Amino acid sequence: MGSFDLQKESLDNYSLTGRVFNRIREDILSGKYKQNEELKETAIGKELGVSRTPVREALRQLEFEGLVNIIPNKGAYVTGITEKDIKDIYVVRSLLEGLCARWAAENISNEQLEELDEIVHLSEFYAKKESFEHVVDLDNKFHEVIYTASKSRILEDTLTDLHHYVERVRKVTLAVRERAERSNTEHKDILEAIRSRDGKLAEKLANKHIMNTIKNLSNQKLADIIK
Amino acid sequence: MGSFDLQKESLDNYSLTGRVFNRIREDILSGKYKQNEELKETAIGKELGVSRTPVREALRQLEFEGLVNIIPNKGAYVTGITEKDIKDIYVVRSLLEGLCARWAAENISNEQLEELDEIVHLSEFYAKKESFEHVVDLDNKFHEVIYTASKSRILEDTLTDLHHYVERVRKVTLAVRERAERSNTEHKDILEAIRSRDGKLAEKLANKHIMNTIKNLSNQKLADIIK
DNA sequence: ACATGCATTATTGTATACAATTATACCATA
DNA sequence: TATGGTATAATTGTATACAATAATGCATGT
DSSP states (O other): OOOOOOSSSOSSSSSSSHHHHHHHHHHHHTTTTTTOEOOHHHHHHHTTTHHHHHHHHHHHHHHHSSSSEEEEETTEOOOOOOHHHHHHHHHHHHHHHHHHHHHHHHHHHHHHHHHHHHHHHHHHHHHTTHHHHHHHHHHHHHHHHHHHHHTOHHHHHHHHHHHTHHHHHHHHHHHHHHHHHHHHHHHHHHHHHHHHHHHHHHOOOOOHHHHHHHTTSSSHHHHHOOO | OOOTTTTTIIIIISSHHHHHHHHHHHHHHSSSSSSOOOHHHHHHHHHHHHHHHHHHHHHHHHHHHHEEEEEEEEEEOOOOOOHHHHHHHHHHHHHHHEEEEEEEEHHHHHHHHHHHHHHHHHHHHHHTTTTTTHHHHHHHHHHHHHHHHHOHHHHHHHHHHHHHHHHHHHHHHHHHHHHHEEEEEHHHHHHHHTTTTTTTHHHHHHHHHHHHHHHOOOHHHHHHHHH
């Protein structure tokens, strides 16, 4: 317990609950906690050097993120994601990212366009260097900027949720150089459609972009991610 | 927004936190708490006869539902729903209810088809009697059955969230006899498309059905709901 | 009158204590 | 051995105590 004292970790998230939330979330997504594993408040609290209160609050929030399943008076369990769940998420995301790109084309600011430019260029660079953590990070950023640019809180929130949910998957899909580069080309196309304010095209391209991601993923790899 | 409310049951009746959650949620949706109003833990706890703990947990969860905005060390504030939010939700729902109807056409069981039959007939009856609480209730049920019939947990959870979000709106839209009857006709059409396993048609009809609801709503009424 | 600093108060953040519930282990009995 | 029951322990649920932070009010100086 002494080795990982949360109080001394990065101070970017100020409240303990927030830090505990991020930590548990990471541990689920990274696979440290397996599917259906029970998350006990005292154990986690002890490990992180905090009391049960922030752990409880974090678990309640994770339930709403869908990563944890709480059974009253029994416990909190890591929610399983099935292969079908992942495929469904990609179909839903495909529709919504399309809508989002369309709205972004209508509402994006010049600063945001520049931001996207930078992301795309950086991503190209890192993909060539096969520095895939950076690529994943930039992929996240690309989509997040578009979410914001859509100027729709509702759509942004919904998409952010779904996006988080498949973080595990994206780490794997983008860790192949060809896919990383292909993905970046698609990003570029979407960006250009948005820049030229062509909402319909942006929507179509975003639709395809998301579906390509999942198509690219073999069933074998999918199964590996799940279990 | 807290997306996948996997264990709605856990929030319903069993725990104090769940009841407090529902209560505050109701009070926000009913307009008892106004936009940007501060929700103080002690005050609410005193009013409901519970300690701060369940109130805190409920507020944290409401933040994930998007109804409350928590500023660390400051307080919890009611996040208003804007007119634009509502319109956006209907656009998003239109897309997703369409997808849902399509999947339902592929996966629905005979029992569920019968259930929908019953709902539609009952709803016709109550609309004529102008018993609009029943109509709203049956409208909810109709959509929920289709959500379940889609056999997609992801889609069901996402839609359920959005559905909850506009509860206020649906109460008003369906309280006009013509709209209630028209809505029911549309339900019937969707049901028949699903029954005949015509996914494409079901999708198109569901798309239109949702958009009709919002089109039918005057800006004046919308503004009234918000404030 | 206005701004500033300090003490006071209110409110949230975290830890702990106690109650309720559920899981476990052990013994008695057939 | 298998079954059932009861005591015990483990775990969650709720309340409360204490700490940290933010808001308020008042006195003071300019």
